[in-house]
Amino acid sequence: MEIKRLYPNLNCYDSLEVDVDVDFFFYFLADIRLWDLASRRTVCQFPGHQGAVRGLTVSTDGRVLVSCGTDSTVRLWNVPVSSIVESADTFDNSAKPLAVYVWKNAFWAVDHQWDGDHFATAGAQVDIWDHNRSQPVNSFEWGKDTAISIRFNPGEPNILATSASDRSITIYDLRLSSPARKIIMRTKTNSIAWNPMEPMNFTAANEDCNCYSYDARKLNEARCVHKDHVSAVMDIDYSPTGREFVSGSYDRTVRIFQYNGGHSREVYHTKRMQRVFCVKFSCDASYVISGSDDTNLRLWKAKASEQLGVLLPRERKKHEYLEAVKNRYKHLPEVKRIVRHRHLPKAIYKAASLRRIMSEAERKKEERRRAHSAPGSIPKESLRKRRIIEEVE
Structure with a gap:
């Protein structure tokens, strides 16, 4: 569960992680800090990395924090329980790592296995680590x-997915000695x-301003294409309910999509939020946390x-009634416009209009080329398949 920064000369947050207690979250640049959401103060600091910290993840029970960075080290930390954190007067603001693993290359991301003792790091290769061993138990290449990113599957602990700088998305199975499947996209x-x-x-x-949902069993076509961003999408995270996900983009906006x-x-x-490099959903699906290029963390309501x-009780019934009325008349144009309309900054509004004009011009050009060519020589290809170059097994 990592958030990365692709531009090392910019001063922004590298990573962001939401703890299982919902009341605390982590961010880091050269140090890792544990923050209290309610009081907006740092309750613990994890120093030790010599360079930028690229990845951060927490075990399923929330007790072990794993960090990695450009100093080619992986560090394990003990996360204090909430009862200790609440008594800030007796709490030590600095912590020492439980273990430090030194490796031969820098790391870009890390993620912990669900209900397991393994975690994986992404860098020059994909390494699988165990908490009790100082060297990887397995490596994939x-x-x-x-x-540049890595995520474990929440349903099958032995499955993980990575994305690389060669525009590929790869599926790995820890039970196999080699990677399982890979697709290469255009961006x-x-x-x-x-x-x-x-x-x-x-x-x-x-990078092409869209998000693509895939079925891991059928990678030759995207299940859904999520549009609206006007610049590269930098990070994404799902709600615990699985019905929504949040995305942060280089266009300085945070968007919430239905799955x-x-x-x-x-x-x-x-007005002051710059390019968004990291986003996270809280574990109760009520809040969204974003880290942007202006060195600020922002907390948003999911609704x-x-x-x-x-x-x-009267307030709850009123809200339920109003929601039912909106659902009942959502097909009417007047109600539909109120529900869908959002005010946008002028720059983003103009960029979105320009993208629509360019997309329409490209569509008309393709139709004219197909009309003046031999029948069947230029097949129609949907956007869900167009962005995929090939699938490799």
Whole structure:
């Protein structure tokens, strides 16, 4: 569960991680810090890395934190329990690593196995580590390009997916001695997220401004293409419910998509927020955390209009009634426009209009070329297949 930074000369957050207690989250640049969401203060610091920290992940029980970075080290940390964190007066603000593993290459990402003792790192190759061993128990390599993101499957602990700088998405099985399958796309994939409720499906954040949802059993065609961003999508993360995911983009916006929706249902932006490099859903699916290029962390509501806090029975019934009315009349044009309309910054609005004009011009050009060619010489190809160059097994 990593967040990476692709531009090392920029001053922004490298990673962001939400703890299982929901009340705390991590971020790091050269150090790792544990923050309290309610008080917005640092309750613990994990120093030790000599360079930029590229990856961060937490074990399923929330007790062990694994970090890796450009100093070619993997460090294991003991995460304090919430009862200790609450008593900040007696808590030591600095922690020492449980173990330090030194390796021969820098790391770009790390992810922990679900309900297991293994974790995987991405770099010059994919390495599988055990908590009790100082060297990898297994290594995978397919080509010579750098793996930039890695995610374990939440349903099948032995399956993991990676994206690499050669525009490939690769599926690995720890029970096999070699990688299982790979697809090569036309543009690079920056991050991958598995659907926790449908573990056979994952969504890839791509450089071509779109997100692509795939079925791991059929990689020759995307299940859904999620549009609306106007610049490269840098990171992605699924809600624990599996019904939505959040994406952060180079266009300085954060968007929330339905798992099967082609367009976003919500877009978040502020005047001072710069390019978004990392996003995370909280474990209760109520909040979204984003880290941007302006060195700030921002906390958003997953549902912008939702009332927080304790609701009285009358208030809850009123909200349910209003939601039912919107669903009842959502087919009417007036209601549909109110539900779908979102204000956008002028730059993003103009960029979206320009992308629509370019897409329409490309479609008309292809239709004219097909009309003036021999029948069948230029086959029609959907967008779900067009971005895939080949599938390798």
